[in-house]
Amino acid sequence: MKLTFKQGIHPPYKKELSRMQPFKKANRPEKVIIPLQQHIGAPCEPLVEKGDLVKCGQKIADSDSFISAPIHASISGEITDIKDHVLPTGEKKPAIFIKAGEENSWQSDLKNYQDFDELSAEKIKEIVKEAGITGMGGAMFPTHVKLSVPEDKKLDYFILNGAECEPYLTVDEQMMIQYPEEIISGMKLMMKAVNVENGIIAIEDNKPDAEAALDKILKGNNESSIKIKILETKYPQGGEKMLIKAILNREVPFRGLPLDVGVVVNNVLTARAVYQAVYHGKPLIERPLTITGSGIKNPCNIIAPIGTPVQDLIDLVGGFKKKPAKVIFGGPMMGNSQQDLLSPIIKGTSGVLVLTDDQVREEKTLPCINCARCVDSCPMYLMPTQLMKFIKEDMYDLAEDYMLENCIECGCCAYVCPSKISLVHYFKIGKAELQARKRDQIESK
């Protein structure tokens, strides 16, 4: 029996559109828009001013806060502006605008190291922080924070997440096929940073080529500390909590972290970014992603400078095939739909998905008929139908009792709903409201 978690869904995966397409390298865009907040945590403060000339790789923003990651120029050129811009998440936050200079000159404060044994755990974490690496699976948590394990926590497993359960996306898969050595090398650095002996690479069973590529390297290196685990292809298999449950049968406690059950989970792209930072002195200024969907003429995998406006990227790969109806950053289950084509690619953008009119029919919402398909598909074993009704009726105490905060917004409930109710929308609102209420409570005390 293949490893998996309980419940979940089997959406059409549509990965064939961009599957097995070797990475293209995006040209240097004419301008980039680099938001000062591309991670969970404190936003960065700009280190440059309007009119400054910057080089590619140069640090242009940083923060004193521990939970934050510095930001680097992804092209060389002139800072034309620092002003608010709409982030891919829909919020308006400050961003640095760079106009490309005539030539692309390079400058990085990172050294490149060659010898694995020379590097201490502290050193690796320091490089990861300086390189501005954040989780590249989508959550954008600063990676050095994830690698900083409190002393009272004992870790025994490091899981590298190559599940890639989101439909349409093939970037992780292609990375595993094309750069398996770099991924394993980066993984070993991260394992050293957290001092964990047991490494697991988790892959869904619909990616046999990725498995073969990684397996070949592991066998060639006689690597005994890293094992590959094949998981059932099921959404949301790549969710941290689902992965840990499926592989180790451990449950991340409510409001807790994988650390609490002795595990650290990182994405395969993050591992490669760590490899590049440590051995090549390269900060996180590029983002591998999948451009796909029925609205895209030539779906493909591409490596693009961070900050590239999505319009430029789509033009570069041949433009739209049909009139776009919805442009999504990320996958169809958890991605964010964009207001316009000026949205820049950021550190957490795993894909650009363009859906056309025939796929985004505005369906009429019907009343809930208690069919319980949402209850039966929720991988967190919540009761989406009840939660939705509580939020609708402003019954937040009940919503909290029913563990609203445990929702991971994976979208299984809304996907299976025959009444086409936007359940995740309610839960996002509900969670924000609960948080606000808690803040108010603390303040009033």
Added chain:
Amino acid sequence: MNQNNLLVSSSPHIKDEQTSVQKIMWTVVLALTPAIIASVVIFGMQALALIFFCVLGTVITEYLFQKARNRAITLQDGSAVLTGVLLALTLPPGFPYWGALLGSVVAICLGKQVFGGLGYNPFNPALVGRAFLLAAYPVTMTTWHLDGVTTATPLNLMKMENITTEYSSLFLGNIAGSLGETSALALMLGAIFLIYKGYLNWRIPAGMIATVFLLTFVLGQDPIFHLLAGSLILGAFYMATDMVTSPVTKKGRWYFGIGAGLIVVIIRIWGGYPEGVMYAILLMNTGVPLLNRYTRPRSLGEVSKKYGK
């Protein structure tokens, strides 16, 4: 700067296109076709006419109610048709057509629309209609005809005269009873289809039927007779499983089914009526909110259970 007119909405951006309320309702209607055909074969064209009048009644009532309240007309979702068919299947074959119409009006008005329509009703509408008819016309509702002769149902024969009916007759349905309850075979065919399609919460009928079976056995009765006679199969598979009026948790569905089975046996063995499926389901319907509440699954990573706080 939205020259592209892009749609912005919350994730997820794809939905299961294989499922809709409409599809669920019409598939259940489709699953009832074997039972409808069986009723026509056993009781003749009057069965078809009764079904026709019930559906006519539910459809017109729903239309007029929504029209009067200035709401969108939702007949296409199939739920009114389904209520009509289900109500008809609970009526005795010789029942007058005006009575069928009246029952349909009550089913839709008092069973469904007064609560706000589809999704908001606490009771199965078809059973509300039947409960009304049984209370208003107790004699007509319990006069059974088979092949032109007035006769008693197997449960009645058992209760009043201690006469048992052969299993084969009970299974195929050539016995006295309501339109749709007599042929276990036809009902099972549709139920298997629904379970295969994933539209039927199997835990409810499993719990209900197993409870009746075991309890009657323990009480020294013939469990197979109790399973096949009366409307247990019809009720367990098609009415107790009504999504709107049954629990949403797996455990809740078990309790719901077991509770309903318990009430069926109590009424059949100690109650005044020979049959208790209708009241069993209606009574359990009242417990659904509580069942949902007390059977909330433990969420992943949840340590302490704080149910019903």
